[in-house]
Each structure stands twice: as structure tokens, then as C-alpha cells.
Amino acid sequence: xxxxxxxxxxxxxxxxxxxxxxxxxxxxxxxxxxxxxxxxxxxxxxxxxxxxxxxxxxxxxxxxxxxxxxxxxxxxxxxxxxxxxxxxxxxxxxxxxxxxxxxxxxxxxxxxxxxxxxxxxxxxxxxxxxxxxxxxxxxxxxxxxxxxxxxxxxxxxxxxxxxxxxxxxxxxxxxxxxxxxxxxxxxxxxxxxxxxxxxxxxxxxxxxxxxxxxxxxxxxxxxxxxxxxxxxxxxxxxxxxxxxxxxxxxxxxxxxxxxxxxxxxxxxxxxxxxxxxxxxxxxxxxxxxxxxxxxxxxxxxxxxxxxxxxxxxxxxxxxxxxxxxxxxxxx
Amino acid sequence: xxxxxxxxxxxxxxxxxxxxxxxxxxxxxxxxxxxxxxxxxxxxxxxxxxxxxxxxxxxxxxxxxxxxxxxxxxxxxxxxxxxxxxxxxxxxxxxxxxxxxxxxxxxxxxxxxxxxxxxxxxxxxxxxxxxxxxxxxxxxxxxxxxxxxxxxxxxxxxxxxxxxxxxxxxxxxxxxxxxxxxxxxxxxxxxxxxxxxxxxxxxxxxxxxxxxxxxxxxxxxxxxxxxxxxxxxxxxxxxxxxxxxxxxxxxxxxxxxxxxxxxxxxxxxxxxxxxxxxxxxxxxxxxxxxxxxxxxxxxxxxxxxxxxxxxxxxxxxxxxxxxxxxxxxxxx
Ligand SMILES: Cc1ncc(C[n+]2csc(CCOP(=O)(O)OP(=O)(O)O)c2C)c(N)n1
Numbered sequence: 001x002x003x004x005x006x007x008x009x010x011x012x013x014x015x016x017x018x019x020x021x022x023x024x025x026x027x028x029x030x031x032x033x034x035x036x037x038x039x040x041x042x043x044x045x046x047x048x049x050x051x052x053x054x055x056x057x058x059x060x061x062x063x064x065x066x067x068x069x070x071x072x073x074x075x076x077x078x079x080x081x082x083x084x085x086x087x088x089x090x091x092x093x094x095x096x097x098x099x100x101x102x103x104x105x106x107x108x109x110x111x112x113x114x115x116x117x118x119x120x121x122x123x124x125x126x127x128x129x130x131x132x133x134x135x136x137x138x139x140x141x142x143x144x145x146x147x148x149x150x151x152x153x154x155x156x157x158x159x160x161x162x163x164x165x166x167x168x169x170x171x172x173x174x175x176x177x178x179x180x181x182x183x184x185x186x187x188x189x190x191x192x193x194x195x196x197x198x199x200x201x202x203x204x205x206x207x208x209x210x211x212x213x214x215x216x217x218x219x220x221x222x223x224x225x226x227x228x229x230x231x232x233x234x235x236x237x238x239x240x241x242x243x244x245x246x247x248x249x250x251x252x253x254x255x256x257x258x259x260x261x262x263x264x265x266x267x268x269x270x271x272x273x274x275x276x277x278x279x280x281x282x283x284x285x286x287x288x289x290x291x292x293x294x295x296x297x298x299x300x301x302x303x304x305x306x307x308x309x310x311x312x313x314x315x316x317x318x319x320x321x322x323x324x325x326x327x328x329x330x331x
Numbered sequence: 332x333x334x335x336x337x338x339x340x341x342x343x344x345x346x347x348x349x350x351x352x353x354x355x356x357x358x359x360x361x362x363x364x365x366x367x368x369x370x371x372x373x374x375x376x377x378x379x380x381x382x383x384x385x386x387x388x389x390x391x392x393x394x395x396x397x398x399x400x401x402x403x404x405x406x407x408x409x410x411x412x413x414x415x416x417x418x419x420x421x422x423x424x425x426x427x428x429x430x431x432x433x434x435x436x437x438x439x440x441x442x443x444x445x446x447x448x449x450x451x452x453x454x455x456x457x458x459x460x461x462x463x464x465x466x467x468x469x470x471x472x473x474x475x476x477x478x479x480x481x482x483x484x485x486x487x488x489x490x491x492x493x494x495x496x497x498x499x500x501x502x503x504x505x506x507x508x509x510x511x512x513x514x515x516x517x518x519x520x521x522x523x524x525x526x527x528x529x530x531x532x533x534x535x536x537x538x539x540x541x542x543x544x545x546x547x548x549x550x551x552x553x554x555x556x557x558x559x560x561x562x563x564x565x566x567x568x569x570x571x572x573x574x575x576x577x578x579x580x581x582x583x584x585x586x587x588x589x590x591x592x593x594x595x596x597x598x599x600x601x602x603x604x605x606x607x608x609x610x611x612x613x614x615x616x617x618x619x620x621x622x623x624x625x626x627x628x629x630x631x632x633x634x635x636x637x638x639x640x641x642x643x644x645x646x647x648x649x650x651x652x653x654x655x656x657x658x659x660x661x662x663x
Contacts, residue, residue, distance in 0.1 A: 028474075028475075030474065056474070061501070062497070062500055062501065062504070064497035064498075064500065064501065066463070066493065066494050066497055067463060067466075067494060067497025067498045067500070067501055068497075068501065069463065070462065070463015070464060070466070070467065070494060070497075070498065071463050071466045071467040071470055071498060071501060072463075072467060073463055073464050073467055074404075074452065074463060074464035074465060074466060074467020074468045074469075074470065074471070074481075075467035075468070075470045075471045075474070076467070077452055077464065077467070077468065078402065078452075078467065078468045078471035078472070079471050079475055080467075080470065080471045080474050080475065082467075097457060097460060097494075098460075098463055098494075101457050101460060102455075102457070102460060102461075102463070102464060106445075106453065107660055107661070107662065107663050108438060108660050108661050109435060109438055109439045109443045109445070109453070110434075110435050110438075110439060110443070110445035110453055111433070111434065111435035111436035111437070111438050111439065111445075111660060112436070112659070112660035112663070113434075113435070113445060113446070113447050114445055114447060114452065114453065115663040116663075117663075146661050147661055147662070149662075170662075170663035171662050171663050
């Protein structure tokens with residue numbers, strides 16, 4: 001038992017606390033997005049911020065994702081540190097040119113003379129019965145583009161520490177929050193801390209198989225690991241926490257130790273984050289592998305509305321357990 | 332001589348200096364572009380470039396109305412904007428040739444010249460792509476209370492992009508100090524703008540409540556006077572404006588576009604070059620007002636021509652970036 005009881009916060013509270021602390025620390029930080037002020041977003045993640053910081057820093061925008069994202073790029077170049085809120089990750093499609101052709105390119109294309117210190121917060125994840133335009137996990141798209149950084153927190157602790165770092169970063173950072181996780185509770189110290197981007201976290205130590213899991217899939221991996229333990233298989237869970245920069249070393253070292261790997265990510269497995277991490281493992285630990293590297297993510301279909309169909313698109317504790325057990329029984 | 336007469340003479344003298352500065356700037360842009368075309372023809376320039384010849388009065392008239400720390404965003408046809416905002420030809424040519432000494436260390440090229448020192452947020456090769464950035468710079472100016480103004484240069488082709496309407500709405504809602512300057516040179520690449528642009532251009536601004544007007548883009552004094560008014564208005568916090576400048580590009584869409592008869596006539600080109608040339612019109616006025624003499628203008632021409640040749644020599648001789656540069660400055 002720890003001496004003092006560790007404070008528990010929800011994922012949403014941790015996000016809000018990170019924003020509030022950074023806004024207190026730096027008056028140039030401001031929030032822009034749809035219904036972010038009095039409404040505190042439809043997910044209520046930002047409730048209370050406008051009361052403290054006013055409508056000059058917590059700014060409701062028109063429903064113009066490209067417009068206010070583009071505005072944030074220019075504002076970031078000229079001294080403001082904007083945090084834009086894109087309500088559903090599905091809507092990043094509307095911001096693509098501003099993020100990919102503008103934000104990601106400005107520093108390089110200007111020979112290092114201009115910088116774009118902005119954060120885009122958005123969501124990912126299915127299972128809310130919201131159908132195909134409100135359920136996607138599209139973080140692979142931004143991870144594909146040099147010049148952007150991509151963060152995928154999986155616990156309240158990580159969310160707070162990583163968001164604070166993202167706001168202080170001098171580059172455009174896209175921060176994906178699993179909307180099913182907002183109510184998840186976890187320990188968050190009251191003292192100031194930050195977590196560097198590009199540092200994976202071993203969420204569970206194990207011997208027989210590595211489950212590399214991001215964002216929403218970390219809880220699934222931990223659930224599967226418990227089932228595996230009952231079956232006498234020791235699973236290690238590695239959470240990269242950022243897809244770019246990517247902590248290849250921690251991932252590869254873990255697989256070298258366990259010699260088996262499943263990569264779990266709620267994006268599409270094909271041409272996606274799981275595919276990339278599987279390739280990193282194949283390149284870095286091929287000779288230590290006892291079996292093929294398996295990808296598990298969303299099924300390659302538009303996310304359906306009907307609950308039994310939607311549920312079938314996602315990996316679960318049970319399906320991951322089965323896949324892991326099959327891999328471990330092969331050699 | 333009375334004191335009053337004395338002070339009015341000083342004012343005229345100051346005015347003349349400013350007019351002559353603008354004349355030099357316009358001529359610099361024209362002669363810069365002539366060298367760019369030469370570099371292309373001599374196969375010394377990688378890729379293509381979109382020349383600004385014919386449109387000089389717009390960039391010069393507008394930038395003359397700006398402070399050094401005011402912001403601009405530019406376009407694929409951006410050399411004129413960059414020079415008018417204070418970039419020097421040698422580093423511009425170096426950038427066009429992909430050399431380390433260029434404004435972007437050779438990584439941007441003709442379509443991406445950017446320079447924080449002159450408030451140039453960068454030229455953009457996405458048509459309409461910089462409308463957000465310019466509006467964001469105006470947002471910063473308001474948020475940080477710096478009194479700066481941002482100018483977004485764009486071709487009339489960018490009127491087809493939705494982003495433009497999103498940011499005009501934002502700018503008017505928040506009274507941002509930004510001027511959207513539409514350079515209507517009649518053609519979106521190889522298509523006349525009337526084939527792509529429905530309705531009234533200025534109404535696209537007034538629909539959002541922006542102040543909107545148009546000006547003869549070949550008359551640098553008119554452009555300057557209008558811009559000065561709109562810039563000061565924006566600086567006072569009275570909000571954004573849309574300014575359409577009617578102008579013409581003399582040469583192809585880019586340096587390689589040499590047979591243009593299928594989309595515009597030789598007579599049309601000759602009309603603009605002969606009757607509507609912004610430099611000739613301005614020179615005529617300077618002579619008529621006795622602000623300058625013919626020999627003086629010829630001297631300026633020779634001087635700038637020499638300067639441009641030297642700048643080209645500098646750029647041609649300058650080294651390429653080292654290969655280690657390829658992975659530098661992806662992240663700050
Ligand atoms: C988004 C986008 N679409 C198409 C192009 C290709 N393109 C380059 S310039 C141009 C025409 C632009 O016309 P206008 O905005 O009027 O500028 P002008 O060339 O006349 O100065 C086009 C279509 C592009 N660069 N970006």
C-alpha cells in the first residue's frame with residue numbers, strides 16, 4: 001500500500017487539468033473549436049475552462065474545420081500557441097490540406113525559419129453506436145506524414161503528461177483521445193510532471209509474448225493478458241504512446257525477449273499503424289521470432305451502426321487471447 | 332520663402348522619394364523575372380516558375396502601405412510579393428536554383444519563398460492554401476495586441492476554394508486585421524476566370540460583411556492609396572477587407588507556357604503590354620509631374636539590370652546544400 005492515497009482522475013479530467021495548467025503557465029495558449037466554451041465540448045471534456053480563462057482564450061468557432069485549423073497554423077507561426085479541438089476524429093478529413101500541406105511542411109520548406117507550435121486534439125474509436133462517420137480511428141494518416149507528431153494516450157496519467165508536452169512542443173502535434181476512455185479512472189499525481197514524446201511504456205511485464213497496443217487497445221491487451229496468465233502464458237504489454245516519434249527500441253527489445261508479437265491498434269490493420277509496427281518488429285527482431293507477427297485492429301469495413309455488427313469489427317480480450325494462445329502453442 | 336512653402340516642399344520631396352522607391356521596386360520585379368526566364372531558357376533553373384511580370388503595381392502598391400513587421404502570405408506566382416516585402420534578389424535567385432544560400436536553404440524553391448525578417452509567412456503552392464495562415468497571423472496580431480496587419484495575396488483562381496469562405500467568415504466575426512487581395516489576372520492557368528467564377532466577386536466578401544472594393548491593378552498609385560486606407564482601417568480594429576486588383580500576367584502561366592493562342596489572343600496580350608503596362612504608366616506620370624527625368628529613369632534601369640545580373644551570378648556560383656541537409660528541419 002502506498003503511504004499517501006494516490007489521487008484518481010478520469011481521462012477527461014486529466015486532459016482538462018493539463019490544458020488548465022498549461023494555460024495558466026503560458027498566456028499564449030488558447031483553445032479553438034466547435035462548442036468548446038460554455039458547452040465544454042459534447043464530451044464535456046473542457047467544462048469549466050471558459051469560466052477560468054474567458055472567451056478570449058477558449059474560443060467557439062463556426063463549423064469550419066479547415067478554416068479554424070488553417071487559422072491555427074498561421075497563429076502558431078506568429079506567436080500564439082493554439083490547441084484546436086476537432087470533435088470527432090472522422091472530421092480530420094476536412095483539415096487534411098491545412099495539416100498535411102501547410103502545418104507539416106512550413107518548418108522544412110522554409111529552411112527551418114518558421115515554426116508551427118500547435119496541437120490538434122481529436123478523438124478515435126468505435127463502440128458508441130454512432131455509425132461509419134463518427135467511429136473511425138484515422139491516426140495512421142497523420143502518422144504517415146513527416147513534420148507531424150502523433151500522440152495516443154491510453155491512461156489518465158499518460159494523457160495529462162503527454163498533452164502538457166505536446167503543448168510545449170515547437171511542432172504540430174496531433175493528439176488522439178479514445179472517446180470511450182473519457183470516464184476511465186486512474187492515478188494522476190497532483191505534482192507537475194510531463195512525459196516525453198517518443199518513449200514507449202511497458203504497461204505489463206511478461207515473458208512469452210509481446211502485445212504492442214495503442215490507445216483503446218491497451219485496455220484490451222491488459223484484459224487478454226489476464227486471461228493468458230490463467231492459461232499459463234505470460235504476456236508483456238508495450239504501449240508506444242506516440243506513433244511518431246516511435247520508440248522502436250523498446251518494442252524491438254521486448255519482442256527479442258518474448259519472441260512472439262501481436263500488434264493491436266484500433267485503426268485499420270491494412271496499411272496502418274499496426275502494419276508499420278509489425279514491419280518494425282520484422283526488421284528489428286526477425287531472427288528472434290518464433291512465429292509470424294500478427295496485426296489486430298478494426299475490420300477492414302466502414303464501421304456499421306447495428307450493435308452486434310459494430311462489436312464484431314473490434315478485437316476483444318477474448319479474440320486477442322485466442323490469437324495469442326494459438327501463436328504460443330505453435331513452437 | 333515662407334515657412335509654409337518650405338514645409339510643403341519637404342513633403343513633396345518625401346513623396347518623390349517614395350514614388351521613386353516604388354518605381355525602383357516595380358522595375359526590380361520586372362527585371363528579376365526576366366532573369367528567371369533566362370535561367371529557365373539556359374536550363375540553369377530546376378523546375379518551373381510562374382512569373383509576375385505585368386502585375387508589379389499590385390505587390391508594390393500594397394506592400395508600400397504595410398509596416399516592415401506586417402505579414403504577407405504569397406502564392407505560386409509570388410516573386411513580386413517577396414521582393415516588394417523586402418527580400419533581396421541574390422537570396423531569391425539562390426532559392427530558385429536550390430542553393431543553400433537561398434531563403435529556404437534551397438528546400439522551398441520558387442513557390443515557397445518565406446522570410447520571417449520581412450514578415451513573409453511564405454508563398455504557397457496550394458491554390459488558396461494560405462488563406463488560413465494569413466487569417467491566423469491576423470488572429471495573433473489581435474490576440475497579442477501588436478497592431479500588425481496581414482495581407483493574403485491570392486489569384487482569382489483561389490475563389491473556387493472553400494477555405495477562403497470559411498476564413499472570411501471567421502475574420503469578420505472576430506474583426507481580424509487581414510486584407511484579402513485578389514489578383515485578378517483573368518486566367519486560372521489556361522482557363523478564363525469567367526468560365527470558373529459565377530456571380531460577382533466582391534459580393535463574395537460583402538456577403539460576410541467584409542468591406543470590399545476593386546481597383547485598377549495597373550495603377551500603382553491607386554493600388555497604394557486604396558491599400559493604405561484598408562490597412563489603416565484594419566489596424567484600427569475595423570475589420571477585414573477584400574480588395575480585387577484587376578491586372579494581367581504578360582507571359583505564360585509558367586515559364587514553359589509559350590504557345591498561348593488556344594486560350595488567349597496575341598492582340599489581348601499586346602493591348603495590356605502596350606496600353607496598360609504598370610511601369611510605363613507610372614514612368615509617364617513621374618515624367619509628367621516632373622518628379623523624374625528620362626535620363627534618371629534610364630539610369631535606374633541600368634543600375635537594376637546590373638544588380639540583377641550580379642545577383643544571378645551569386646546564385647549560380649553558390650553551393651548546393653550538403654546532403655546532410657535532407658533530414659534537417661523536419662521538426663523544430
Ligand atoms: C489546390 C490546387 N489545385 C490546383 C493546382 C494547380 N494550379 C496551379 S496554379 C493554378 C491556377 C491558379 O490560378 P490563379 O489562382 O488565378 O493564379 P494565377 O496563376 O493566375 O496567378 C492551378 C490550377 C494547385 N497548385 N493547387
